[in-house]
Amino acid sequence: MNVGVLYSRIRRDEKLLLSELRDRGHEVTKIDVRKERFGVHEPPEAFDGVDIVVDRCLATSRSRYVTRFVEAYDVPVVNDPETAAICADKARNSLVLAEADVPTPATEVTFTKESAMESIEEFGYPCVLKPVIGSWGRLMAKIDSRDAAEAILEHKETLGHYEHKVFYIQEFVEKPGRDIRVVATDGEPVAAMARSSDHWLTNAARGAETEPIEVTDEMADLVERASDAVGGGLLGVDLMETGDSYTVHEVNHTVEFKALNEVTDVDVPAAVVDWLESRVRGVEVTP
Numbered sequence: 001m002n003v004g005v006l007y008s009r010i011r012r013d014e015k016l017l018l019s020e021l022r023d024r025g026h027e028v029t030k031i032d033v034r035k036e037r038f039g040v041h042e043p044p045e046a047f048d049g050v051d052i053v054v055d056r057c058l059a060t061s062r063s064r065y066v067t068r069f070v071e072a073y074d075v076p077v078v079n080d081p082e083t084a085a086i087c088a089d090k091a092r093n094s095l096v097l098a099e100a101d102v103p104t105p106a107t108e109v110t111f112t113k114e115s116a117m118e119s120i121e122e123f124g125y126p127c128v129l130k131p132v133i134g135s136w137g138r139l140m141a142k143i144d145s146r147d148a149a150e151a152i153l154e155h156k157e158t159l160g161h162y163e164h165k166v167f168y169i170q171e172f173v174e175k176p177g178r179d180i181r182v183v184a185t186d187g188e189p190v191a192a193m194a195r196s197s198d199h200w201l202t203n204a205a206r207g208a209e210t211e212p213i214e215v216t217d218e219m220a221d222l223v224e225r226a227s228d229a230v231g232g233g234l235l236g237v238d239l240m241e242t243g244d245s246y247t248v249h250e251v252n253h254t255v256e257f258k259a260l261n262e263v264t265d266v267d268v269p270a271a272v273v274d275w276l277e278s279r280v281r282g283v284e285v286t287p
Contacts, residue, residue, distance in 0.1 A: 001280045002027040004050035004075070006066055008034050008058050012258040017054070020269040033062050043073040051280050053077040054234075055254060060088045060133060063254055076279065079233035079253045086230045087253035090132050090168050093230070100229035102222060103247045105240075106171040113153045116167035120149045126172040129156075133163050142172065173240050173247060180213060180239045180246075183257050183268060185275040187227035189215045191266040193259065212264040219246060226251050234272060 003021055005028060007014055021028050029050055036044045047053075053070050055077060057063040067081035079087075086092045097104040108119040109132075120127055120143060129152060131139045143149045156164045178196040182189050192215045195208040215223070223237045226248045236255030239246045261268040 001051040001277065002029060002049050003276065004029045004031050004047060004053040006031050006033055006053060006055045006057050006063075006070075008032065008062060011058075011256075013256050014056050016258060016261060016269040017056075017272060020273045024273060026273075033057055033066050038066065038069040040069075040072070043069070043075070047073060047075055050075055052276060054276070055079060055084065057254065064088055078276070078279070079235070080231060083231035083233050083235075084253045087235070087251050088133060090130055090134075090250070091166065093251060096229045097226060097248055097251070100225055102225050102229055103242075103245070105173050105247055105249055108169050110167045110169065111165060113157050113167075116153055116169060117146075117149060119167070119169045121146070123169060123171050128170045128172050129153075130168045130170060131163065132166045132168045170249075173242060173249070175240045175242070178208075178241075179249070180219070180241070181260065182215060182219065182223050182237045182239065183255055183260055184223050184227055184235050184237055185272065186232045187224035189220055189223050190268055190271045191215075191260055191264040192219070193263050210259050210263050222246055222248055234275070 003026055005014065005018065007030065018028055029046060031046045036046060038044065047070070053075050055063055055067050057066060064081065064084050067077050067079070067084050070077040071081050086096055091109050094104055094107045106123070110116045110119055120129075126142050126144045129141045129143055134140075141152050143152060153167070156167070178194045180192055180194055182192040184190060192213045193210045194213045195210055197208040219239060222239060226237050227233075227235055230251050233253065234255060236252035237248060238250045238252065239248055257268045257272070
């Protein structure tokens with residue numbers, strides 16, 4: 001098969017994927033979205049002969065728009081644009097999880113500094129303020145006091161982009177110093193890792209320590225339900241332990257897997273390519 005890979009930068013994750021595809025004899029068409037021109041009537045020549053496209057764009061804005069164009073060109077794309085749009089927007093992410101009865105942290109969205117403060121005060125301290133669009137834990141704030149809340153809200157109000165006028169406020173979940181990332185294909189867990197840190201943020205991109213973790217039946221059920229809620233695909237489902245259960249705080253659509261591949265016995269790129277092959281053949285396989 002001929003796999004098109006949308007990218008703006010080739011990271012370790014993309015290198016692992018490209019290597020696995022080529023080792024299996026598949027043709028790879030690398031499509032640098034920074035250099036292409038996407039017409040509303042005709043696709044760029046780079047898409048000629050491509051059987052499936054994998055979105056690995058680093059920038060959320062590029063990912064959301066380019067997948068729309070690829071879908072319009074009648075080329076299968078992973079992940080599809082609706083899944084990308086839902087996962088890229090924390091408010092939409094929370095809404096679909098709640099609508100699907102997937103346990104997820106209590107969340108409120110407001111549009112003024114005053115109403116945001118009311119939500120924060122009702123949640124109590126600490127609580128969490130997140131950008132509605134963003135990744136790797138950037139611009140997230142754990143708010144421990146009213147003074148801190150006032151300062152952070154005033155700062156956000158002065159930022160120019162309209163997204164900063166959307167205040168996404170969430171309860172602070174007391175977790176045991178770690179969270180769990182599960183990489184899944186259409187709801188089937190491939191592998192999982194725990195990400196631990198002394199900091200309240202436990203993103204691997206921010207230096208959290210990682211270790212493999214077994215996917216329990218309860219975790220697998222939540223991963224499947226969360227995946228279905230956002231539309232399925234190649235996803236990273238993030239869970240937090242809450243006593244004897246779990247809550248899903250986010251589903252990621254351009255999931256990074258290099259850290260997981262380094263700590264688990266599972267060959268993650270191989271499992272991803274197995275799934276891509278099944279998508280092209282039109283059959284299902286279990287990773």
